[in-house]
Amino acid sequence: xxxxxxxxxxxxxxxxxxxxxxxxxxxxxxxxxxxxxxxxxxxxxxxxxxxxxxxxxxxxxxxxxxxxxxxxxxxxxxxxxxxxxxxxxxxxxxxxxxxxxxxxxxxxxxxxxxxxxxxxxxxxxxxxxxxxxxxxxxxxxxxxxxxxxxxxxxxxxxxxxxxxxxxxxxxxxxxxxxxxxxxxxxxxxxxxxxxxxxxxxxxxxxxxxxxxxxxxxxxxxxxxxxxxxxxxxxxxxxxxxxxxxxxxxxxxxxxxxxxxxxxxxxxxxxxxxxxxxxxxxxxxxxxxxxxxxxxxxxxxxxxxxxxxxxxxxxxxxxxxxxxxxxxxxxxxxxxxxxxxxxxxxxxxxxxxxxxxxxxxxxxxxxxxxxxxxxxxxxxxxxxxxxxxxxxxxxxxxxxxxxxxxxxxxxxxxxxxxxxxxxxxxxxxxxxxxxxxxxxxxxxxxxxxxxxxxxxxxxxxxxxxxxxxxxxxxxxxxxxxxxxxxxxxxxxxxxxxxxxxxxxxxxxxxxxxxxxxxxxxxxxxxxxxxxxxxxxxxxxxxxxxxxxxxxxxxxxxxxxxxxxxxxxxxxxxxxxxxxxxxxxxxxxxxxxxxxxxxxxxxxxxxxxxxxxxxxxxxxxxxxxxxxxxxxxxxxxxxxxxxxxxxxxxxxxxxxxxxxxxxxxxxxxxxxxxxxxxxxxxxxxxxxxxxxxxxxxxxxxxxxxxxxxxxxxxxxxxxxxxxxxxxxxxxxxxxxxxxxxxxxxxxxxx
Amino acid sequence: xxxxxxxxxxxxxxxxxxxxxxxxxxxxxxxxxxxxxxxxxxxxxxxxxxxxxxxxxxxxxxxxxxxxxxxxxxxxxxxxxxxxxxxxxxxxxxxxxxxxxxxxxxxxxxxxxxxxxxxxxxxxxxxxxxxxxxxxxxxxxxxxxxxxxxxxx
Numbered sequence: 001x002x003x004x005x006x007x008x009x010x011x012x013x014x015x016x017x018x019x020x021x022x023x024x025x026x027x028x029x030x031x032x033x034x035x036x037x038x039x040x041x042x043x044x045x046x047x048x049x050x051x052x053x054x055x056x057x058x059x060x061x062x063x064x065x066x067x068x069x070x071x072x073x074x075x076x077x078x079x080x081x082x083x084x085x086x087x088x089x090x091x092x093x094x095x096x097x098x099x100x101x102x103x104x105x106x107x108x109x110x111x112x113x114x115x116x117x118x119x120x121x122x123x124x125x126x127x128x129x130x131x132x133x134x135x136x137x138x139x140x141x142x143x144x145x146x147x148x149x150x151x152x153x154x155x156x157x158x159x160x161x162x163x164x165x166x167x168x169x170x171x172x173x174x175x176x177x178x179x180x181x182x183x184x185x186x187x188x189x190x191x192x193x194x195x196x197x198x199x200x201x202x203x204x205x206x207x208x209x210x211x212x213x214x215x216x217x218x219x220x221x222x223x224x225x226x227x228x229x230x231x232x233x234x235x236x237x238x239x240x241x242x243x244x245x246x247x248x249x250x251x252x253x254x255x256x257x258x259x260x261x262x263x264x265x266x267x268x269x270x271x272x273x274x275x276x277x278x279x280x281x282x283x284x285x286x287x288x289x290x291x292x293x294x295x296x297x298x299x300x301x302x303x304x305x306x307x308x309x310x311x312x313x314x315x316x317x318x319x320x321x322x323x324x325x326x327x328x329x330x331x332x333x334x335x336x337x338x339x340x341x342x343x344x345x346x347x348x349x350x351x352x353x354x355x356x357x358x359x360x361x362x363x364x365x366x367x368x369x370x371x372x373x374x375x376x377x378x379x380x381x382x383x384x385x386x387x388x389x390x391x392x393x394x395x396x397x398x399x400x401x402x403x404x405x406x407x408x409x410x411x412x413x414x415x416x417x418x419x420x421x422x423x424x425x426x427x428x429x430x431x432x433x434x435x436x437x438x439x440x441x442x443x444x445x446x447x448x449x450x451x452x453x454x455x456x457x458x459x460x461x462x463x464x465x466x467x468x469x470x471x472x473x474x475x476x477x478x479x480x481x482x483x484x485x486x487x488x489x490x491x492x493x494x495x496x497x498x499x500x501x502x503x504x505x506x507x508x509x510x511x512x513x514x515x516x517x518x519x520x521x522x523x524x525x526x527x528x529x530x531x532x533x534x535x536x537x538x539x540x541x542x543x544x545x546x547x548x549x550x551x552x553x554x555x556x557x558x559x560x561x562x563x564x565x566x567x568x569x570x571x572x573x574x575x576x577x578x579x580x581x582x583x584x585x586x587x588x589x590x591x592x593x594x595x596x597x598x599x600x601x602x603x604x605x606x607x608x609x610x611x612x613x614x615x616x617x618x619x620x621x622x623x624x625x626x627x628x629x630x631x632x633x634x635x636x637x638x639x640x641x642x643x644x645x646x647x648x649x650x651x652x653x654x655x656x657x658x659x660x661x662x663x664x665x666x667x668x669x670x671x672x673x674x675x676x677x678x679x680x681x682x683x684x685x686x687x688x689x690x691x692x693x694x695x696x697x698x699x700x701x702x703x704x705x706x707x708x709x710x711x712x713x714x715x716x717x718x719x720x721x722x723x724x725x726x727x728x729x730x731x732x733x734x735x736x737x738x739x740x741x742x743x744x745x746x747x748x
Numbered sequence: 749x750x751x752x753x754x755x756x757x758x759x760x761x762x763x764x765x766x767x768x769x770x771x772x773x774x775x776x777x778x779x780x781x782x783x784x785x786x787x788x789x790x791x792x793x794x795x796x797x798x799x800x801x802x803x804x805x806x807x808x809x810x811x812x813x814x815x816x817x818x819x820x821x822x823x824x825x826x827x828x829x830x831x832x833x834x835x836x837x838x839x840x841x842x843x844x845x846x847x848x849x850x851x852x853x854x855x856x857x858x859x860x861x862x863x864x865x866x867x868x869x870x871x872x873x874x875x876x877x878x879x880x881x882x883x884x885x886x887x888x889x890x891x892x893x894x895x896x897x898x899x900x901x
Binding site: 304 | 772773774775776777778779780781782783784787
């Protein structure tokens with residue numbers, strides 16, 4: 001799957017989003033709309049689950065209308081601050097012609113009716129399928145099946161808007177509009193074509209009749225599912241492309257928003273669990289001494305679960321205090337890695353073995369080996385990225401009730417159905433006997449794509465038999481979780497006599513996702529050899545915001561900068577010269593450079609650096625200005641230009657670019673999880689530092705809507721360029737090339 | 749095969765392994781009591797034994813220790829050394845300058861006098877220089893006094 005050894009195909013030949021929607025329009029809504037809108041409206045079955053409110057009528061799986069004419073979009077993705085709930089509702093509301101002030105959003109339950117096959121497709125085959133239109137239904141059916149198998153209710157990969165938004169919510173909105181119009185046409189005895197929908201009202205001009213949507217909600221649900229819902233063209237967008245105010249903000253400001261950690265089991269006395277996992281991954285508890293903890297206030301139960309210890313008490317504080325009083329011994333670790341140096345030595349050994357042509361070929365173009373040998377000038381460099389923790393504000397937690405062969409779970413998760421299956425498996429139950437409620441997430445960043453913590457809580461709940469809320473301490477969260485992997489990369493390049501990069505060869509040890517993160521296909525480099533020489537990891541892996549791009553962008557864009565320097569060319573010019581085949585990338589880079597006043601003189605001790613990355617379908621260029629006059633990096637400005645194809649909510653998109661930049665800056669400047677005796681050394685925010693307010697640069701973001709048929713993501717693409725842009729700026733200011741992150745460590 | 753971040757390893761493993769495997773039971777389970785049941789020996793419920801009272805008093809004395817030493821013969825701080833204060837006549841500790849209010853009060857520190865003083869220092873000795881150290885809880889006062897009384901020798 002995803003073998004990229006073939007040369008990149010031309011963009012024009014690629015499968016397009018429009019082709020997909022078009023296919024659906026031709027072959028029937030069922031296939032395009034997928035699980036939610038199969039022929040036969042699932043309203044009767046789903047109604048009691050999602051439309052229990054007074055006077056609420058479910059029109060199709062994805063929306064309901066109540067007696068006050070309020071439209072509620074039922075969104076299958078989770079909300080972790082990225083704005084997906086609101087953006088998806090916005091897309092549905094636009095196609096429906098709903099009044100935005102009357103639109104609400106609801107989290108779809110963890111139910112097989114709310115799968116997101118397009119997200120699965122975007123991950124498994126990120127834009128690489130050249131399926132002709134007639135084959136689309138087959139692909140679509142296939143991915144729906146895969147989605148069901150893989151418990152595909154996932155929020156990740158910066159995909160909510162471009163997959164579910166485009167292929168489900170818009171179609172659901174358009175279909176519902178047609179169903180409402182159909183119902184009104186019948187009642188009023190006029191042709192459907194003469195009825196218009198606007199601002200949550202239906203009207204018939206000739207007869208002067210009009211009525212709110214709500215009046216026809218029940219009749220609309222009885223209508224046949226439209227086989228060919230017609231979607232809007234950009235010129236007709238009313239809400240899409242506007243800064244429609246986010247629906248989730250008021251509750252977050254007034255404190256009524258409920259997160260996973262706020263969960264309570266209805267009607268039950270709550271007990272709380274504090275947990276301590278084994279310090280080194282793969283070890284077990286050999287001996288536990290709980291003699292002191294047993295007598296401590298509030299303690300209900302003490303559990304040695306083998307891979308972790310738990311104390312259950314009347315309050316979380318009491319549980320944690322008693323846990324602190326427990327001493328334990330652990331089995332010996334199998335992994336020989338004791339320190340960060342050990343881990344990097346293992347990586348280096350793997351890369352040594354791979355040499356100049358070993359490892360698994362990911363991209364091969366031309367003959368990089370020959371081109372390197374024949375180059376006028378050769379350069380090479382080794383780059384290093386450390387382990388990172390996700391450190392979401394809301395630590396891992398889950399609330400469970402295991403009773404009478406059933407299990408109910410409340411937790412923040414990006415994968416509610418996987419959480420359900422994993423808990424079922426751990427408890428020896430069937431998935432149907434497990435219910436997962438998933439409220440808002442206090443940060444996900446990929447950490448909550450894993451369900452280890454949910455399984456722990458379920459096991460505790462089963463052992464106690466009474467409801468328990470398990471909360472990890474901040475220390476536990478930082479030290480015992482799953483991590484963005486460390487990596488080492490070696491890159492070599494060859495310049496011809498004119499200073500053009502004619503050969504590029506790279507090898508690295510980690511490759512998880514997306515498949516093309518290690519490439520920079522938009523640069524026209526005739527000879528390429530990109531290889532993956534796999535090495536094992538001491539700490540367990542979890543996807544991190546932008547996943548492989550978070551390291552690869554640093555490796556690649558630092559190296560391109562080094563190549564420009566070796567060619568004695570301006571880094572901007574050097575890149576632009578390689579973008580002849582990529583006009584959208586060129587426009588983005590030029591925009592960011594213009595915003596930053598690239599080339600204008602700078603104050604002494606200041607430097608500018610830039611980076612250009614395409615990730616998750618969005619092209620982003622960032623320029624950083626850094627002030628090195630105090631001997632350590634202080635960013636004054638970041639200028640960011642981005643082309644997501646089309647920004648559905650520009651304000652939300654800008655917000656995500658800014659968030660990605662600050663999150664990436666924290667990682668670039670300070671982020672490092674290091675090891676001592678095989679265990680994580682850092683423990684809390686004092687030694688795992690975040691970028692603070694006073695260090696945050698001024699950030700300017702400009703959006704280019706480069707292709708409304710080819711949407712990119714928002715949640716992750718802001719992050720990858722910031723580390724290389726910063727390192728390149730530091731080089732411009734000081735002449736010191738930073739090849740190992742975190743950066744601040746090099747200036748103490 | 750390339751592994752996608754969207755389909756975490758745990759989930760893939762699940763798909764392959766299927767459901768219904770046996771639950772992993774605890775290696776060791778210590779049950780102290782059921783939720784909602786009162787604790788067997790709540791520390792505040794029954795009258796504590798003498799030893800416990802002194803221990804509790806020692807812990808509670810932490811708030812006094814900022815100003816008072818209890819080392820035999822130890823130097824006074826902001827407040828006078830309190831070693832052997834129970835039974836001592838006020839203002840008799842050499843090397844400490846008492847306020848006029850205190851030295852003129854004529855108190856001998858019995859347990860009852862200490863109870864009254866600690867309950868409200870400036871009510872018992874109006875004009876005292878002891879600005880902090882009020883202990884509202886009678887049990888805690890008793891514990892502190894028991895602790896001070898235990899420091900005789």
